[in-house]
Amino acid sequence: MRLTTTCTIALAAGLSLLAAGCGERPKVTVYKQGQYQGKPDTRPWDNDPPKDPSIVAWQKGDKASWEKSxxxxxxxxNEYVRIEGASNK
Amino acid sequence: MARMKFLADAERCIECNGCVTACKQEHDIPWGVNRRRVVTLNDGMPGEKSISVACMHCSDAPCMAVCPVDVFYKTSEGIVLHDKDLCIGCGYCFYACPFGAPQFPQDGAFGLRGKMDKCTFCAGGPEPDFSEAEFRKYGRNRIAEGKLPACAEMCSTKALLGGDGDVIADIYRSRAITRGRGSEVWGWGTAYGRPEKKPAAQPPGAKS
Structure with a gap:
């Protein structure tokens, strides 16, 4: 009786191990783009333009005017344009 | 707006390292960290070519892909920046970058690798603009001042162009059209174009 029980337990353990092997999935790494985990950044056009004559002033908060600047x-x-008469065309 | 890009013109670069110096000075970069450097091919031989290399702010940046703690982000202008507070200094970004842009300060014992430092396109980082923390960690924020990167603006021959990719591509295109090609493989004429030559007067009725 005891031998039968031991054999049954061993058989069950062996079958469960075999079944676990059938359920194994291929281990292929699939890259997923992560989400940025850091602090949010400010945007350049949200600042006041500096009082610098070399800079075309933009409206604070206006992206289009900053891009124009x-x-x-x-x-x-482009020195062909910046320096008058420098073009060799 | 398109994306902010650098464009290095190998025909014009004279290996003066002015861009490297401008970058170091502008951001108070410590010794051993080179956000920008000049690479020369066939150094010392006639026709040598140099280009200035730094972070190219890739559209599909490999550093962003491999970072295990996701410290990288891309601004709406296409500038690749990172949060130094979260960087663990693993160096994966350095291995992934084809340009060798990520730099690591090694001022500790046993080759300690500090937090990654790289070119910010002079756009600072995720700290309040013009703050002491931003300057200390990332350097000056010239983009928020309406300026372009110091390296490009300081380039004496304008070999290094920086700005909106479409605009600098147009500048380079006009340059390429103006350039002389032929017997002069390298030199002044190739870099800046040949002087204008007026066509010789033709007798009336002659075929061109």
Whole structure:
């Protein structure tokens, strides 16, 4: 009787181990874009424009006017336009 | 607005390291950390080429992808920034970055790796604009002042352009059209264009 019980327990344990093996899933890492965990940042156009003659002033809080100011600054890097008569065209 | 980008013109860079110096000075960068550096190919040989390299503020930034604590974020202008308070200094971003942009201060014993430091496109970080904390951690915020990165603005030959990607691409395009090509493979004419040559007067009736 005891032998039968032991055999039954062993068989059950073996079957459960086999079943666990069947349920194993492939371990492939799938990347998921994480969420930024840090502090929120402020936006550049939410500041007052500095009193600098080289900067085109923008309206505080107005993104479009800040972008216009930055674009004017960026175009200043083109010396063909900035320096009159420098173009070789 | 498109995305803020850097554009390095190898034809114009004279390896003066003015961009490196401007960056160091502007943000009070400690010794051993180089947010920007100049890389030269075929150094010392005729026709050597140099480009200024820093964080390129990638549209699909690998540093953002690999960071285990998600400290990176992208501003609406496409500038890749990070929160130093959460950085654990693991160095994954350094391994992932194709430009070697992430820098780690190593001022402690046993090669201690501090919090990552990199080019911010002079846009500061997640601290109140113009605050002492922002300057100490990330450097000066020139973008909030309506200015462009110090490296690009200080570049004497305008080899390094910074700003809205569309605008600087237009500048570079006009430069490429103006440039002379032919016998002059490198030098002044290639970098700045050839002087204007008026077409020779043709006799009437001659075919062009």
């Amino acid at each position: 930055i674009k004017a600054r960026t175009l200043g890097q």
